[in-house]
Each structure stands twice: as structure tokens, then as C-alpha cells.
Amino acid sequence: MQIKEQKIKDFLDDLASKKPTPGGGATAALAGAMAAALVSMVAKLTVVKAKDKAERLRKELLLLADEDCQAFERVMQAYRTKKEEPGRLRKIQKALEEASQVPLETAEKSVAVVKLASDCVREGNQNAVSDARVALELATAAVYGALENVRINLESIKDSKFGEDIKEKIDNLLGCQDLKAG
């Protein structure tokens, strides 16, 4: 079942269970989606142009929560293939690369939410400024949380060119001025 179709209490039960997914990556994506939804609400009150962007990001982040689970499950599946199977190591590496790209995308989209939330704090309806600030806090947590998941996968990736590319992308993201220091 897709995460968006789950009841909140069931999602939390799954999260709290020993099952490997959903884990931190999906949680970060969902936090980003919640932040985007709050931005959307504030933007609707103030006719800020942020609304459509926030709605798009919310949907994309919610899908990334599922993709994160799937990517992690593929990593575990790759590790479980028999040691003697040809191409096993390449399969593991490919799965790990994908499992770093999904949370990187979560972080990128959450940075976009951070920017929209900052716009709303500065220019939005001041009756909803606390909502915009909660969105900013949550989107920031989504960025740093997602990057934790990128980094942990990078540790097992042997292709140094791939690793360098990802690190450069992370540095670019962390350069966002609206992001609090992590």
C-alpha cells in the first residue's frame, strides 16, 4: 500500500516496528511533504505565487517516501543474492547508488520547500506566520534528515566519481541561505 493511502496511526506503527522500511528516508520525505502542505495553506491565505509550487512539491515528496522504501528494499534484496551469483557486487553497488539518489532528491525538493517557507515567513499573511515558521523548521529537518540517508549509503559506494558528484550536489544544497546551519 502506498504511504499516502495509509492511516497515520498505521504508518507510525510501521515506522516504530522492527521492519526495515519505512525508515528515516521515508520519514524525511513525509516531513518535507507536511512542510509543503503548510506552505500551501499559508500561500492560499496570501495569494502568494508559492501555492502551485508547494502543491507540486508536496505530491513529489509524498511519492519519494514510497520510492525511498523501495530503493532500500532493493539494496537488501541485492545483499541477499547468493555470494557466487555473477554480477552480485555490481547489483549491490547499483542498488546503493539508487538508494542515495532518492534521498538526495528528497533533500533537493525539501530545500525548495525551505525557500518557499522563508518567502512565506517574510511576505506571507502575518496571522499565519507561525505556520510558515513550522513549515520552515520541518522542511529544514527534512533536508538534513534526507542527507543523513544519502551519506550512509555513500559510505558503501565504491565508485569514487559517483561519490564526488553527490558530494558536490550536497554542498550546493547546503549553500541555500534560507537553511539554518545543521
Added chain:
Amino acid sequence: MQIKEQKIKDFLDDLASKKPTPGGGATAALAGAMAAALVSMVAKLTVVKAKDKAERLRKELLLLADEDCQAFERVMQAYRTKKEEPGRLRKIQKALEEASQVPLETAEKSVAVVKLASDCVREGNQNAVSDARVALELATAAVYGALENVRINLESIKDSKFGEDIKEKIDNLLGCQDLKAG
């Protein structure tokens, strides 16, 4: 319908709608509950004593998400009573006080989650360290997000003794060493 019974997509739709609740306070509480669920998962993997505490906090924070909506609705209701109605101002003040106490409790419980998540980062299963770190980020966002909601209500509260008490409690919370600077 209680928030925990809602489908995630429906909760996000409500959040993104112009409706005043759920808003930032409920979102902060839910973020705290998600962080507590992640802590619980990590604690189960490592038999850390944190598990029971995290489970309790998750349930309490999830209830606080509903209480936040109700408290805010009572504030709006109080403001809507006719200007000439006796005790109107006192009714508004009482509703505002309650609407600051709910997010304060969210912040207090989220600080407790921050501490558990920090324990898990330090002492937990290192295979789940990224999950513990996501929990730490999210619980921190829940603390600061909830406090935004306390502060916005305090601005309209006239009882200076009440205000001072709350501010002292906030200062105590912010003294938690595991909390990143806000």
C-alpha cells in the same frame, strides 16, 4: 475524526487547505510523534531502554495534535462571541492560555524525544544511526515549531504572570543540551 484515524493524504489535504485547523501546532506534534516512532524502531533493534518511553511519547504527541486543533478552534469560537456578551474578554483570554499550553506540552514532550534520539545516535545500533539522526532532526523541528505556536498566542495574553511562567518554561526547555541551536 481523530488525526490518527485519517489517511496521510487526507491529513495533508486538510493541512494544505484554507481551513484554520490543522495548522502548525498539530503539524509540530505529528512531527514529534514521527520522531518518537523512529526512536522506537532504533531502540527495538538495540534493546535500549528508550523503547517504552518513546512509545508513550508517540501516543501522547499524536493526541496533542488533536488537542492543538481543538484549542485553536476554541480561541476562534471565543473571538466569535458577540461583543456585548458578558465575560467575552475573559473567555478569549482563557482560550488563548489553553492554546499556549497545548503547544508548550508538545514542545516539552518533543524535547524528551530529542533526548532519546540523541541517546540512540550515541549508543544505538550503528546500522540504524541515520534513522536516529532523522529522529533527532525531526524532534528538534517539532520543539521549535511548537514554540512558535506558544509565542504567537502569548502575544495576545494579558496576564503577565502567566506569560512570565511560560517564558521561564521555554527557557528551561531551550537549555536542553541535545537540542541544536534554533
